Amino acid sequence: MEPLVRLDRIGLTLPSQAGDVEILKGISMDVAPGESVAIVGPSGSGKSSLLMVLGGLERATGGTVSVLGQDLTEADEDALAALRRGRVGVVFQSFHLIPTMTAIENIQVPLEIAGHDDPVARASEMLAAVGLADRARHYPAQLSGGEQQRVALARALAPGPELLLADEPTGNLDGETGTQVTELMFDLARQFGATLILVTHSDVLAQRCGRVVRMSDGRIAA
């Protein structure tokens, strides 16, 4: 079976005030459809950067990146956005909801961008699936951290993506809330048949995944 994700000796070098910094160094990795992969490692090991490259949010400066059968290496911004449209969902540590839209409207946005037939109904379903049907008209500022992350999760999964990327999804949540969100994330990913790649500091969370990839100093540790 063709891998959903194929990375072939990718590198990522970013400019900084102190000069160029090599974040990723020759990473190669395949992820099969339906897999759940945890990327773990110490701070500064390049985990989040690797996730950004996988989502087309960061362009690799070396090697080749293939996601969902598309080569992202030379793709421009709009092509990358088009790839993500309905096919890749991303959940961030800081939620990143749009503050001027209500919970249900935040979920509607990717559906509308992807041209879904009935974004309102679908968004309502997703909101109910994350247990927040009664908070549809609330703004992010009126929700707790856990509730915001649940809305973010619903937004990421609403279009039924093939790939779900999560960058420290419980990083800003307390233990109990984080567990609830984690359960929801794995549950929904399984329901939607999405391939899950998540970045985490938590070994407990990592063990929930089918495969754990350890990173250190920009490389996959042996």
Place this chain on the structure above:
Amino acid sequence: MTEIAPDAPAAAGSIASSQDSRGFNALRFAWAAALRELRGGLAGFRVFLACLILGVGGIAAVGSVTTAIERGLAAEGQSILGGDAALTFSYRFASDDERAWMAERGKVVEMVSMRSLLRKDEERALAEVKGVSAGYPLYGEALIAGGGDLLETLRPVDGVHGIVTERVLAQRLDLQPGDDVKVGGGTFVFRGVIEQEPDRASGGFAMGPRVLTSVEGLREAGMLQAGVLFEAGYRLKLPETGDLDAIEAEFEQAFPEAGARWRDRRNAAPGINRFVDRLGAFLTIVGIAALAVGGVGIGAAVRGYLTRKVPTIAALRTLGATAGTVFSIYLIQIGMIAALGIAIGVSVGGGVVALLGPVFAKDLPVPAEFTLYPAPLAEAALFGALAAMLFTLWPLAWLRRVKPAQLFRNAVDPQQIWPGWQIVLALVLLAAALAGAIIGLSTTPKLAAWCLGGIAGAFVILRLLGWMCARVARTLSHSSLAQRRPGLRLALGAIGAPSAGTPGVVLALGLGLGVLAAIAQIDHNMQKLLKDQLPEDAPAFFFVDIQSAQLDPFRAQVMGVDGTERLETAPMLRGIVTELNGVPAKEATIDPAGAWVLRGDRGVSYSATVPTGVAITEGAWWAEDYSGPPLVSIAEEEGRELGLSIGGSVTVNILGRPITAEVANFRKVEWRGMGINFLMILSPGALAGAPHTHIATLYADQDAEAPVMRTVSRNMPNVTPVLVREQIDTVSESLGKLGTATRWGALAVLLTGLAVLIGTAAAGEERRTSEAAILKVLGASRRAILASFALRAALTGAIAGVVALFWGSLSAWSVMNYVFDTPFTLPLGSTVAIILGGAALSLLAGLGFALGPLRRKPARVLRTAAG
């Protein structure tokens, strides 16, 4: 390891002194902390500084120009007036006694002013004719093109007197030196072009270009007969030590019924003074409006700055600084930056005028002394300081009320916290101080008060409208309109977000556009009134100086021309109102609106019967054969303003003879119709024997104008025809120039509004960057994101444009309806231009700050935001 001993406990007696030193230390600490923070630069204060500099600089510039002109007029008073004092008589020359009195006090020059037609062959032009006598000018220099002495140039050669004219008249009639020209009934020879007439500015409104000749020449041409409409002026050169007020009082005592007007070098050109005063006062108010608009930007800048400083403030509070200390730190900072802005503003405003003024001085029609004047700069600085305090105190007050816990939760919005009654009281006092300073320092306090009220009202209305629009946008963002349109929903949501600053932008941009809209609409309606409405009702011609014996032949000749419709005539004299109800006019209590009646001489007529088309509103007309004591019919509005009633009395000095008439009736007068209208019409016997001429108005087709002009000028050269259409064009042109000048002033308000708009757009850049990143994550293309940002900016600007149109049109309608009493029409062109202009400006500003967010990589943005 070295042990460190703990501090010794404070001695009991030192607690009080430490409390005192804590107060002193807190202030010193606040200064030190404020200066340390300012080391970081002024990057967050660009809009703050721009708004303050524009407002203060504008006021400083206007004040400097006004002062320069006033100083110039005062310094050149003698030249402008043509003497130290001037006595002017209507219709007559000074008597021998009056001449002797003047000659005893100094050197005297006699002059005559009148209007007449200048003719060369078949070409004609209306001119302001001035005859001068030996000794002219007493001050300044009269210059002829090509050199030569004026009086020598005018000297008669072979019995023919010379004339010189303004260049424009010479060009219009193609006059060459030596050409014979006719003025009135006389023949003169053209000898040259006037380069400089030192006392031109004191002459007031001119209906035509200037012609200079000698008094003798006019007399020999038969143009100064009894009853002809002319003014005889006498300029006196007095000893330097002369007390002008005392000399004036002496003349009034010696000749109480002379009916002469007195002016002296201290007020040589009162008309120009009044005009410069009013224009300067109006433009200062416009500058204050710009400052007020800038205040919105100032307040927003301070709020934004303090919001960014939350972590610092939290740290200070943690380390023991009181709320008062923190307030002092930022008050000092803001104060220093405001002082910088004010200093730059007055330097730029005053400096530009001082440097560029002399370059343009020669093109000004009035003298001006351009230099740095401290008074207007101090005034501008005062207004700037008060305005800066007014708009910064509310956001600063938040520092005293915010709780530390709120700071650490980062759950703060300076706008949402009530500042406390102390601050509200301080704001009220500051507003009162600013209003008091503006009105107190204005040369037209009533106008200033009205304008301030208008600005304050506009502020409230525009702010309210902006808030309402933001609420509507917010509601619409959740409506079915925005379904399936994430770009529109995002745009509407952003407009409606409390932190978007939409009410501020609508206020700032709306006020600037609104002022422009109001001025443009008033200008449009005034031009319409002058060009369309007035000419429909106005006569084609006015004729003056028709002798009584010429009336019938005049009527026959004029009405004999094809295209003439109607001719109206009336006897005309001019007189000065000297008493009202037995009280000297200068001492009478009148409505200021009627003051113009007492300034200078007014047209007076007589009639046995009610003139055609006149409506009596109170009282009754006298019998046709009435021969009792003088009675007078007065224009109703002016009569009431002068405090007159039926049975009251008016004394008018005509040709040196005071005539006291009892008010018999009031009549309705429509001045705008431009027909023959008189303020006062006397019963016939009142002016028995007084030499006078007649005036006439002719209603005719435009095609009949040239034949009528030829007929009258050929057969009755003493009659002066005034083509009304040309005069309307002249006034229209002057109004147009005035409109242009005031538009420039309005641009200052708009510029400040733009600064606020740019500031708001810049302040929202961070949010737009975050939104762009999130939308890219969700699959939106850059074009779609840019379209959403553009829509947001254009909508905000269009809202401001619509709001501007609303209040600008309301203002213009009020002016046209209540001040000019004339119908108002909304010009479609400027309507569309205002709305589109608002949208375009906002779009440009918004797009300028949208491209950056679009270019940033989403990963960097989202990672940075995660912290």
